[in-house]
Amino acid sequence: MIISIAWRNVWRNKLRSTVIISATALGICAGIFSAAFYSGMADQRIEKAIKSELSHIQIHQPDFLNSNEIHDYIPNANAITGEIEKMPGVAAAGSRIVIHSMISSAETAAGVKITGVTPEKESHVTNISVKIEEGSYFGDDKRNQVIIGHKLADKLAVKLNSKVVLTLLDMDNNMTYGAFRVTGIYNTLNNMFDEVNIFVRYDDLSSLINLPAGAAHEIAILSATNEGVENLAGQVKTLNPELEVLSWLELSPEMEYLTSAMDITMYIFIIIILLALLFGIINTMLMVVLERVKELGMLMAVGMNKTRIFMMILMESIFLTITGGIVGVGAGVLISKHFETNAIDLSAWGEAYTDLGYDPFVYTVLDWNLIVNVVVLVLITGIIAALYPAYKALQQDPSEALRTE
Amino acid sequence: MSIIQIKNLTKIYDGSQIEVRAVDGVNLTFDQGEFTAIVGPSGSGKTTFLNLLGGLDRPTDGEVIVDNTKIWELSSRKLIDFRLNNIGFVFQAYNLIPVLTAGENVEFIMELQGRPKAERNARTKALLQAVGLGDRMNSRPNKMSGGQQQRVAVARALASKPKFILADEPTANLDSKSTETLLDIMEHLNKEENITFIFSTHDARVMKKARRIVTMEDGKILSDERK
Numbered sequence: 195m196i197i198s199i200a201w202r203n204v205w206r207n208k209l210r211s212t213v214i215i216s217a218t219a220l221g222i223c224a225g226i227f228s229a230a231f232y233s234g235m236a237d238q239r240i241e242k243a244i245k246s247e248l249s250h251i252q253i254h255q256p257d258f259l260n261s262n263e264i265h266d267y268i269p270n271a272n273a274i275t276g277e278i279e280k281m282p283g284v285a286a287a288g289s290r291i292v293i294h295s296m297i298s299s300a301e302t303a304a305g306v307k308i309t310g311v312t313p314e315k316e317s318h319v320t321n322i323s324v325k326i327e328e329g330s331y332f333g334d335d336k337r338n339q340v341i342i343g344h345k346l347a348d349k350l351a352v353k354l355n356s357k358v359v360l361t362l363l364d365m366d367n368n369m370t371y372g373a374f375r376v377t378g379i380y381n382t383l384n385n386m387f388d389e390v391n392i393f394v395r396y397d398d399l400s401s402l403i404n405l406p407a408g409a410a411h412e413i414a415i416l417s418a419t420n421e422g423v424e425n426l427a428g429q430v431k432t433l434n435p436e437l438e439v440l441s442w443l444e445l446s447p448e449m450e451y452l453t454s455a456m457d458i459t460m461y462i463f464i465i466i467i468l469l470a471l472l473f474g475i476i477n478t479m480l481m482v483v484l485e486r487v488k489e490l491g492m493l494m495a496v497g498m499n500k501t502r503i504f505m506m507i508l509m510e511s512i513f514l515t516i517t518g519g520i521v522g523v524g525a526g527v528l529i530s531k532h533f534e535t536n537a538i539d540l541s542a543w544g545e546a547y548t549d550l551g552y553d554p555f556v557y558t559v560l561d562w563n564l565i566v567n568v569v570v571l572v573l574i575t576g577i578i579a580a581l582y583p584a585y586k587a588l589q590q591d592p593s594e595a596l597r598t599e
Numbered sequence: 600m601s602i603i604q605i606k607n608l609t610k611i612y613d614g615s616q617i618e619v620r621a622v623d624g625v626n627l628t629f630d631q632g633e634f635t636a637i638v639g640p641s642g643s644g645k646t647t648f649l650n651l652l653g654g655l656d657r658p659t660d661g662e663v664i665v666d667n668t669k670i671w672e673l674s675s676r677k678l679i680d681f682r683l684n685n686i687g688f689v690f691q692a693y694n695l696i697p698v699l700t701a702g703e704n705v706e707f708i709m710e711l712q713g714r715p716k717a718e719r720n721a722r723t724k725a726l727l728q729a730v731g732l733g734d735r736m737n738s739r740p741n742k743m744s745g746g747q748q749q750r751v752a753v754a755r756a757l758a759s760k761p762k763f764i765l766a767d768e769p770t771a772n773l774d775s776k777s778t779e780t781l782l783d784i785m786e787h788l789n790k791e792e793n794i795t796f797i798f799s800t801h802d803a804r805v806m807k808k809a810r811r812i813v814t815m816e817d818g819k820i821l822s823d824e825r826k
Binding site: 195198202204291458488489492493494495496497498499500502591592593596 | 650653655656677679680682683684688690692694696697698699701703706707710711712755759
């Protein structure tokens with residue numbers, strides 16, 4: 195019956211309880227929605243990094259990522275790629291020539307990362323082919339085509355069909371030049387990427403630098419599932435023990451830090467919300483106790499022991515917070531679910547987001563672990579909020595309390 | 600046979616300047632089945648005396664012995680249990696739990712005692728019928744008159760099967776008709792079921808019904824008369 199009394203006591207002052215329940219619900223709802231929002235933002239950033247930049251697994255010569263040295267190539271890259279494509283769990287694979295060099299237009303020049311790709315294979319590994327804003331992704335067989343990002347196009351002041359010159363060292367360490375025509379301008383909504391990455395055909399770049407036939411600096415692999423990446427990387431490593439095989443998390447550890455940082459930020463945010471609510475709930479519970487001094491005196495007089503009185507106040511505080519918590523979690527989940535399929539349009543501030551590599555159209559992602567943890571935190575808040583008011587209640591002397599008007 | 604022995608019971612309140620002897624060396628015994636009124640002017644020490652007797656207020660000196668138990672030698676926790684199982688309380692302002700129905704208010708005490716549900720239900724029904732409120736089992740206190748609430752309080756006081764019932768000015772807030780009904784019920788319970796009642800009062804109608812009148816003044820017993 196103590197539980198029943200506690201629950202009914204919550205509704206003795208409907209207005210006051212509704213205010214504190216609403217405040218809790220609003221805070222929790224905001225916390226869950228914000229968590230889903232930032233989680234979605236981080237997931238999209240990671241997804242974008244995998245789909246546009248990294249793929250799931252990359253293979254290089256052990257020193258290549260540090261040196262970016264043109265001579266650190268994989269001699270039989272195309273053959274290895276062919277074998278990897280046949281492995282179970284592999285969605286696609288492609289070999290790439292990777293050179294850090296310079297691009298010049300009539301107006302200016304810029305440092306870029308040139309990636310020589312086989313378009314038919316690369317279009318299955320990364321999604322640059324579907325991010326083309328103008329022109330096409332190696333739409334015809336003409337030689338020396340280059341695909342550049344919109345940000346670089348702006349920087350170089352070039353348009354579709356403009357000519358650009360790539361300056362680079364060949365295998366004999368001689369300076370060489372290649373005139374290329376811009377046949378595609380892409381936009382991945384990541385300005386940092388779009389400003390420095392350009393794509394040319396493997397064959398064009400290979401002949402320009404005299405790379406041996408079938409060689410490449412990088413093999414990019416797309417796994418059939420996100421979960422299977424580590425396992426697949428292990429298998430690839432077993433087959434190619436002399437090469438460096440890295441998963442996207444190893445290639446870009448900041449992506450994992452991003453997720454962790456977002457999680458920690460969200461927990462801090464939610465804890466701040468709950469701390470603010472804690473004082474509100476303590477205040478409410480203190481009012482409850484001070485209003486009911488006489489009743490508490492009567493309960494002690496008729497034989498309700500301190501443990502039961504403590505439990506009654508504790509339950510009341512928990513009911514107050516958990517009701518707000520459940521309403522808040524429900525509302526937060528519903529709102530977040532809605533935006534799982536309907537993007538939140540932040541394009542008004544799009545430049546700021548794309549400059550940092552984030553998509554200005556955010557789809558929320560609900561983290562059910564976080565929701566369970568939020569419910570537990572709400573429960574803990576309710577318990578903590580009850581402690582001081584319950585202590586005050588237990589300090590009452592029954593005969594004094596009964597004399598209270 | 601006496602169920603309560605009071606020896607040299609004293610309660611002194613230390614004011615900033617003066618010491619107030621609210622109860623001053625009282626010696627009394629109460630027998631099973633007595634129907635006693637403690638009377639006296641305001642400030643004579645009636646309520647303090649009942650609080651000391653009921654284990655609510657700690658005496659400065661003296662003893663309260665109920666069935667060979669010196670109640671003020673019990674630990675705080677045991678004293679609460681003692682009150683639960685041995686003493687019924689009726690307060691001037693009824694003091695029912697407002698969120699519970701009449702039936703739940705009565706049943707609540709038995710639940711604190713850990714009695715089985717079936718026994719609680721049967722006894723709640725019987726007690727509310729005994730105080731003439733068998734049909735108000737599911738009414739909340741705010742839907743009942745003062746007289747009805749005080750009858751529920753009597754039923755609640757009886758619920759734990761106490762050795763005696765302490766009632767502090769039980770009729771002070773009641774009209775004459777409700778007072779009459781309540782007194783008849785208490786008298787009936789006293790006579791038929793041999794329940795011991797000790798109540799403080801100013802009310803002449805209550806004194807008329809009482810079979811023993813203890814008069815207090817300045818914390819001392821002025822007279823102790825049995826009718």
